[in-house]
Structures are given as C-alpha cells and as structure tokens.
Amino acid sequence: MKIPLRRKVIFYILLVVSAFLVFAPALIAFMMSFMTNQDIMSGKLIPTTITFDNYLAVFERFPLLNYLLNSFIVSIVIMIGQLMLSSLAAYAFVFMEFKGRNFLFFVFISTMMVPFEASVIPNFQTIRDLNLIDSYAGLTLPYFAMAFGTFLLRQNFKQIPKELKEASEIAGMGHFKFYLSVVLPMAKTSLITLGVYGFLTSWNMYLWPLLATTNDSVRTVQIGLKQLQTQEQLNEWGVIMAGGIIVVIPTLILLFLGQKRLQQGLAEGAIK
Template sequence: MTQYKKREKIQRVFHYSLLVILTIFIIIPFLLGFWTSLLPTADISKGALWSSHISLDNYVTAITQTPIIRYLFNSLLISLLTMFAQIIFCSMSAYSFVFLKFKGRDMLFYVFLATMMLPFEAEVIPNFTTVRDLGLLNHYAVMIIPFLTSAFGTFMLRQAFLQIPAELKEAGDIEGLSHWQYYYKVVMPYSRISVYTLAAYSFLSSWNQYLWPMLTTFSDNFRPVQDGLRQLQSQETFNNWGMIQASAAIIIIPTLIALFFGQHYFKSGLNEGAIK
C-alpha cells in the first residue's frame, strides 16, 4: 500500500513537471513580450532583461506617436461588420438548405461545399482586379464585401439546423408561422450555440486577415491592426523593441480577454464541427 502511494506521488511530481515544461514553452513568448514592453528600449538593445526603470512609457509612446489605436478601431469595425454579415447570410443560406424545398437544392449545396476547396490565397489576383475595378481599393468595404458570407459558416449552421426536431417545424406550420418567423423565432434561438461559434470564428478570421488587407489598403485610415503592426515594424526604427512590444500587447490583450470569456462556446462548437 505504501509502495503504491509512493508510486502515485512520483507520478504526480512527474505530471506537474511535464505541465510546467509545456507551460514554459507556451508562455515564454507572451511573458517576454509583455515584460520587455515595460523596459526602456535603450536597455533592451544592450541585451539587458532587467532595468531600474520599469514603466508604461512604451505604451504612452505607442498610443500617442503611432496610429495603433486607429488600427485597432479599424480592425474592430471590420471584424464586427463581417461577423454580423456572416451570421445573417450564412444562417439564411443554411436555412434554405434545411427547411426550403426547391429543385436543385442538393446540387447547390454541393456547389457550396466545393467552394470550401478553393483557397482564397489562390484567387487574390482576379479578386484584386475586381475590387480595383469596382473602386473599392483602400476602403473598409474592400475588407468586408468579399467576406459577407462563407461556405464554411453555411455548412456549420446547416449541420446545426439539421438537429432541430421535426416536431418544431410541424408546430410552427400549425401556428401558421411564415419562413421568416420560423427563422428568427425558432431556428436562430434554438441553434444559438452554433451561431455564437460562427460569430467567434468569423470575428477571429476577419481579425487575423493579413494578405488581403496588405494588398488592398494603403493608408492608416483603413489599415487593420495586423498590417498596421507590419507597417510599424518596417517604418519605425526596427530596433525600438520596447514600443513594438507595447503595440503587440495593446493588440493582444482584447483578443485574450474575448477568448477567455468566449472559450466555452468556442470549444463546444469546434468539437461539434469536428465530430460530425
């Protein structure tokens, strides 16, 4: 019995060591970034990781001397609009694939699925020409309009809508609900977890866009945060590490907070998608 307890104890120590090693690998870039954002750049460039002068000066510099807040605002606006548009358009197309009966429905659904095979990265050349010809370059619209809907979102919500019990539709028909009413009174509330998941997913993918905004925006007024950081890095003296790290921290803190609170929904939704 004591031998068993001893083994248990060793196992526990081993387990905690493993957890700590893994944590170090994951957390070091965060901690190092955050820590250096508090140090004066002069000390960082000397290779020092300690300084007698720890302050929020880098944050003040980043906020007052770079357009970082403007970049954040741009990204927030673009991501929120994209998110709401995708919730509306993806849910409506998913609704058609589940509750509407019309000829060619299945074929159209396969067409949707097929678009998931086409990477946006391989289509940037004609898309660039299209938005240029439409006069959308260097504007918020250029980063929203191509992403108003997504085949992936439609597919995910379709899977969720298929789970709604058929009795609900029958009850709705007896109540005389039109498709509109059934859509927003029954289907959307019933599938809200999946809708939240799509919201988180579409927000994050819009927030993380990099290549497309880089090709289509040329001024700080519209530039989203990811490309803004690139701009700061190339424009500013590359060695102003304190300020760059402070900018990174300013950007990452909102996402980490959102993620912390949204984690539950995100987790369940992702697994639904993965298992089905």
C-alpha cells in the same frame, strides 16, 4: 478513477514546462513592452523599472487608435455578415425542400476547395474596378459567404425537432418568421461560437488588408504593426512590442472567454 501521485507529479512538471515554452514568446514581448531601452539593450529578463513610455510612444507616433477602430469595424462587420449569410443558408438546407437543394449543397462544399490565396489576383481587380479599395466594403465583402459557418450551423439546426416546424406551419408561420423567432434563438450557442471564430479570424487577417488598403483611412491594425516594425529603428524594441501587445489583447480576451465553447464548436463543425 484516481491518478497515482508519482504520475501526477510527472504530469504537472510536463504541463508547467510546456506552458512556459508555449507562452514564452508572448511573455517576453509583454515584459519588454514595460522596459526601458537600457533594460532591453542589457538583455534583462525582468524590468528593473516599469515604464509606460513605450505605450505612450506607440500611440503618439502612430495612428494606432485609428487602426484599432478600423480593425474593430472590419471584424464586427465580417462577423455579422457571416452570421447572417451562414444562418440563412443553413436554414434553407435544413428546413426547406426544393429541387436543386442537393446540387447547391454540393456547390457550397466545393467552395472549400478554392483557397482565397489562389484567387487573390482577380479579387483585387474586382475590388479595384468597383472603386472599393480603401473602403470597409472592400475589406469585408469577400468574407461574408462561408461554407464552414454554414455547415456548423446546419449541424446545429438539424437538432431542432421537426415537429416545431410542423406546428409553426399549422399556426401559419412563414419560413422567415420561423427562422427569426424560433431557429435563431434556439441556436444561440452555435451562433456565438461562430461569431467568436469569425471575429478572431477577421481581426487577424493579413494578406487581404495588405492589398485592399493603400492609406491610413481604413488600414487595419495588423498592417499597422507591419509598418511599425519596418519604420521603427531597431533599438526601439519596447515600442514595437507595446504595439504587438495592444494588437493581441482583444483577441486573447475573446479567446480566454470563449475557449471552451470554441473547442466544442470547432470540433462539431469540422468533424461531423
């Protein structure tokens, strides 16, 4: 199928214009993070001199490194927790037969109807009463169990041939061993997809870290950015933008690497 030249030109124009519009806010921020204050104040588009002062300033004046480390720890812990819990649950729904399985599956579905935002008050009280405010556990625990992840992996586990399970039973392999040595390696791509998704969403969390942290000890970088924005003077836009760029770089890299996989995986988990 060949595309006529005229249509090709129209498409490229639309693609380029759209790309520019979508990326403009991030691009402007990126440019500004390398500008001197004079450049920003005079409304320059492109920096006359490239300066790294904004980046130095943001690391000097703020415990940004600390925030970044906290965000990394929180996101990785949530990611691992989600992968473990979702894969265990998905395994039970695919490979194990027992009374009440369908009911439990319904329970998992019903969790999708409860928005986290609506249950945030008791959750805050629970974490507070357990003395987990300002702790990694308090930040991560509520996010381990995940219906979406379970469904996505269940969809994938279903494609593993049942004969493998039968063969493993004859060989005397128990459920847990089969799960570890056969199912998990075979579902590697789905696990990676879910992992990328889990990391992205955890890194970008806002409401819960805002409530569950009161000091810098475990505060994540998103809340750090809010502080940066409220504490900096209005004429320090370069510093604020440098902070913003640092915050989005890890997730943007992850997204660029995993975009194709994420797109297929999300569609599978969501639609089927």
